[in-house]
Amino acid sequence: MSILVDQKTRLLVQGITGREGSFHTEQCRAYGTKVVAGVTPGKGGTLHQGVPVFNTVEEAVRQEGANASMVFVPPQFCADAIMESVDANIDLIVCITEGIPVMDMVRVAHFMDGRRTRLIGPNCPGIISPGKCKIGIMPGHIHKEGRVGCVSRSGTLTYEAVGQLTSRGIGQTTCIGIGGDPIIGTSFIDALKLFNRDPDTDAVVLIGEIGGSAEEEAAAYIKRFFKKPVVGFIAGQTAPPGRRMGHAGAIISQGSGTAQEKMEKMKKAGIRVVASPAEIGDAVMEVLAK
Amino acid sequence: MKIHEYQAKQILSRFGVKVPRGQVAKTVEHAVEVARELGGTVVIKAQIHAGGRGKGGGVKVARDLEQAEEHASQILGMNLVTPQTGPEGKRVNQALVEEGLNIEKEFYLGIVIDRGSGLPVFMASREGGMEIEEVARKNPKLILKEFINPFLGLQGFQARRLCFGLELDSPIVNKAVPFMTSLYRAFEASDASLAEINPLVLTREGEIYALDAKMNIDDNALYRHGDVREMRDLDEEDPLEVEASRYGLNYIKLNGNVGCMVNGAGLAMATMDIIKLAGGNPANFLDVGGGANVDQVRNAFKILMSDASVRAVLINIFGGIMRCDVVAEGVVQAAREIGVQLPVVVRLEGTNVEKGREILNHSGLNFQVAMGMADAAKKVVQLAGA
Numbered sequence: 184m185s186i187l188v189d190q191k192t193r194l195l196v197q198g199i200t201g202r203e204g205s206f207h208t209e210q211c212r213a214y215g216t217k218v219v220a221g222v223t224p225g226k227g228g229t230l231h232q233g234v235p236v237f238n239t240v241e242e243a244v245r246q247e248g249a250n251a252s253m254v255f256v257p258p259q260f261c262a263d264a265i266m267e268s269v270d271a272n273i274d275l276i277v278c279i280t281e282g283i284p285v286m287d288m289v290r291v292a293h294f295m296d297g298r299r300t301r302l303i304g305p306n307c308p309g310i311i312s313p314g315k316c317k318i319g320i321m322p323g324h325i326h327k328e329g330r331v332g333c334v335s336r337s338g339t340l341t342y343e344a345v346g347q348l349t350s351r352g353i354g355q356t357t358c359i360g361i362g363g364d365p366i367i368g369t370s371f372i373d374a375l376k377l378f379n380r381d382p383d384t385d386a387v388v389l390i391g392e393i394g395g396s397a398e399e400e401a402a403a404y405i406k407r408f409f410k411k412p413v414v415g416f417i418a419g420q421t422a423p424p425g426r427r428m429g430h431a432g433a434i435i436s437q438g439s440g441t442a443q444e445k446m447e448k449m450k451k452a453g454i455r456v457v458a459s460p461a462e463i464g465d466a467v468m469e470v471l472a473k
Numbered sequence: 474m475k476i477h478e479y480q481a482k483q484i485l486s487r488f489g490v491k492v493p494r495g496q497v498a499k500t501v502e503h504a505v506e507v508a509r510e511l512g513g514t515v516v517i518k519a520q521i522h523a524g525g526r527g528k529g530g531g532v533k534v535a536r537d538l539e540q541a542e543e544h545a546s547q548i549l550g551m552n553l554v555t556p557q558t559g560p561e562g563k564r565v566n567q568a569l570v571e572e573g574l575n576i577e578k579e580f581y582l583g584i585v586i587d588r589g590s591g592l593p594v595f596m597a598s599r600e601g602g603m604e605i606e607e608v609a610r611k612n613p614k615l616i617l618k619e620f621i622n623p624f625l626g627l628q629g630f631q632a633r634r635l636c637f638g639l640e641l642d643s644p645i646v647n648k649a650v651p652f653m654t655s656l657y658r659a660f661e662a663s664d665a666s667l668a669e670i671n672p673l674v675l676t677r678e679g680e681i682y683a684l685d686a687k688m689n690i691d692d693n694a695l696y697r698h699g700d701v702r703e704m705r706d707l708d709e710e711d712p713l714e715v716e717a718s719r720y721g722l723n724y725i726k727l728n729g730n731v732g733c734m735v736n737g738a739g740l741a742m743a744t745m746d747i748i749k750l751a752g753g754n755p756a757n758f759l760d761v762g763g764g765a766n767v768d769q770v771r772n773a774f775k776i777l778m779s780d781a782s783v784r785a786v787l788i789n790i791f792g793g794i795m796r797c798d799v800v801a802e803g804v805v806q807a808a809r810e811i812g813v814q815l816p817v818v819v820r821l822e823g824t825n826v827e828k829g830r831e832i833l834n835h836s837g838l839n840f841q842v843a844m845g846m847a848d849a850a851k852k853v854v855q856l857a858g859a
Contacts, residue, residue, distance in 0.1 A: 210794060258693060259696065259697075282693045283693060284664055284691055284693045284694035284697075285586055285664075285666060285691050285693065285694070286586075286623070286661065286664050286691065286694065287694075288591075289586060289591055289592060289593065289623045290623045290624065292591040293591070293592070293622070293623050293624065320793075320794065321793070322792070322793040322794050322823060322824065324824065325793075325823065335739070336739065337737065337738065337739025337740065338737045338738075338739060338740075339735075339736055339737030339739065339740040339791040339793065340737060340739030340740040340742075340743050341739070342740075342791045342793055342822075342823070343740055343743070343791055343822070343846070346791070346822055346823075363738060363739070365586065365588050366586070366588065366591050390739070392738075392739055392742060393742070395588045396588070396589065397588075400589075416743070418739045418740075418742035418743040418746065419742040419745075419746070420746040420749065421727075421742075421745045421746050421748075421749045421755060422742055422745070422758070423725070423727065426725050426758075427692075428725065428738055428741070428742050428758055429723045429737075429738025429739075429741060429742075429758070429760045430738045430739070431692075431693065432588070433738060433739075433742070437606040437609075438606065442746075458746075458750060459746070459747055459750050459846075459847065460740075460743035460744075460746065460747055460846055461747060461845055461846045461847035461850075
């Protein structure tokens, strides 16, 4: 099994005709993802890479039965694009776009309150269930089907961790990049709850970074309810306070959100925390052997 | 993006937030001129992007024009060291000259986006003039909070609840409520990530003013605020960081001697961390972007070479969809063009990694190819130390 995405996922791509959207649609299809529709307002009725393009999400859902959306719309128009998919009652939205104004995401989050749709991202690499479905920009081939879940605020650092797992013969159920922005859809805890219920996930890798308190909250949840071993890493142990480290959400503000306090809380929650990003793979081997 | 106090006050007053009369000056003559126009007691305040200015002698009260000239000449051009500037301090190029007020009491008002709830939160406290983080640590109950519906904005009842919580008298409440609503409107309309009035003052005449003001603007929203974009003060930023931002590179200068070039922010932070674990010190954070193409690598080399403290460079690229042989060719080409003399350790991972390593090994350049992050860190720290 896997969480959130699998062979039943019918994907639509918002912004399919753009450069990035087009390239990654191709990559996702090559991996085996069922891309059933694209949406680009004004280009409805055309075909792109053989995929039917619609003017609205609602139409794409009605005609092609899309149940997930991958968003590549530029940041200025992205909040609107996400809300369109929420309005069409899509189950899952994966927003790759980086650079959406925070206030736009505040409004999107509020708009989504009480709706059935789940959002992953924005500013994330996406989600992959190896061998089944890939929605996002991650390189598919570094993954391998297996029994470890990954959840991370980062992109390439997640690839690094996954690469370490795969090279040790450890496969993954599902890997989720939740995104590097301050306001995101799916949180660590949301992902952990799903992994907790998934009988095929034996252990989880959690990769956090400085800023906010999502890792502390995840640690508190893990301590109380999580039944599986967790390996954790926090990026930014050497980051200076008050500076935004690439990701909009990666900032130590007013002395809070440091890597040290996150690592401390995670250790106390029984998470196997590694100080070096090179030790993630070995640590997973260890916890699985126990 | 950070802006100066005087700029924040310009924005706020446009939305009806009451601020003291005043003007910014770059020369002593202009400062005295402003003081003359204002008449009476004035306050001269250094304009730098750091707090704690009063503690470092950057804020001074002048009772007459002679004192105004004296203080302005001390402040303008001074190297101001505050708890937030670091020991090196910051040069003061501008000063805000404002009317002096008869202060009865000081309060705190602030708005930020609360990450947990995903909502703007309006904070108020009777502990004005103090560092709010200090108050939050010692006695969080003294900070009143109202969470704001992003579609409706700050409602009257919420502002009143804050005012009565601050124990303001009724006539003052009638002035404070529109003050707070205006402050929220300014915050929202400017896409601020922080708006802070500390202190908010109540004068003996029963008026309220934003005596100080701090606003940070969301970088991602600057595209829709041309006027705010022009408020950027390059003198307040590290020159190398300014240059890097022109290339669209995410670069932050640090104090070590190991230059880093990495694709992706998380991996870039993790690379800094592993350098430290290997006993070295990173000279910078640098994210060349997920794709790491030739242009970006070339620009990144330029930036790293301009930092005189860099002794060795670590390139850590996780190829991903971008193939390693393409990345390697780009690195070699960029290094040749720039004429890189420093020792460079390259760690590549991802598609076609073998081919990539081969290209680096046969480039004839001063490259060391590493296997894995730990090996890369060990190698580069050794080279930087030698």
